[in-house]
Amino acid sequence: MKTPAVIAALAALAHEYRLAIYRLLVEQGTGGLPAGAIGDRMGLQPSSLTFHLQALQRAGLISQQRASRQIIYSADYDTMNGLVGYLTDNCCAAEGAACCPAPSARAARTARRKKAA
């Protein structure tokens, strides 16, 4: 995951409503949720909801799919994996720093991520 994409994902999640929407969609799993249902739970105006959904989508955190009249949104787990990978990798660059996951866990996660990419 490149730095501009990381910044986009961070910015997308750095908002009360968007973080809540994303968490809600993660809970829903691959089934996702139609826009209207999201708006109801969040108490958001339709146009405001679309604004935030688009922000999440541009960042690659969620994706949409039309189902007749409704538009179903669901979480894109890959982007979150990439984000967490970037943050953990860049968290412990200094050797011996008292931080983050233990080296073994970090190595395992890096290997898994490289395979996925």
Add this chain to the structure above:
Amino acid sequence: MKTPAVIAALAALAHEYRLAIYRLLVEQGTGGLPAGAIGDRMGLQPSSLTFHLQALQRAGLISQQRASRQIIYSADYDTMNGLVGYLTDNCCAAEGAACCPAPSARAARTARRKKAA
């Protein structure tokens, strides 16, 4: 780590300069770096640099310490750990979702975090 703090940390990192500054400080380890040296490397105006350093500091991602005339900034790893923990915990809330680190790694990280808090 509570949601407002998570949003603050995400917002602080969601900016080109601030993410670069944070990464630079992480590389430096506990020794940190004086404000001037950060500004030189980033090519930032002093007042702009202070603005961004304060944003990172308010989010708990970095801390400062005076050393005679200079002010040394260094990364606060705990907040990043908390942020990564929050993101990983909330990434795989749906059971069986094809996402994030394997359950065992997640459990280990959660246990470590709880101990630290």
Add this chain to the structure above:
DNA sequence: TTGACCTTTCGAGAATTCTTGAAATATCGT
């Protein structure tokens, strides 16, 4: 094809964030 439903688009205004230069603060060496 008409009307109802669900969602997005558009435009305007409010709020927030970012940048910049000038002035202020704090520390040091002389």
Add this chain to the structure above:
DNA sequence: ACGATATTTCAAGAATTCTCGAAAGGTCAA
């Protein structure tokens, strides 16, 4: 105490993000 160095504060303006209401775009059922 004075001048130099390092950084922050302040105020103003530019840029961006967010919210809201009205209108438009698809999709379905009759």
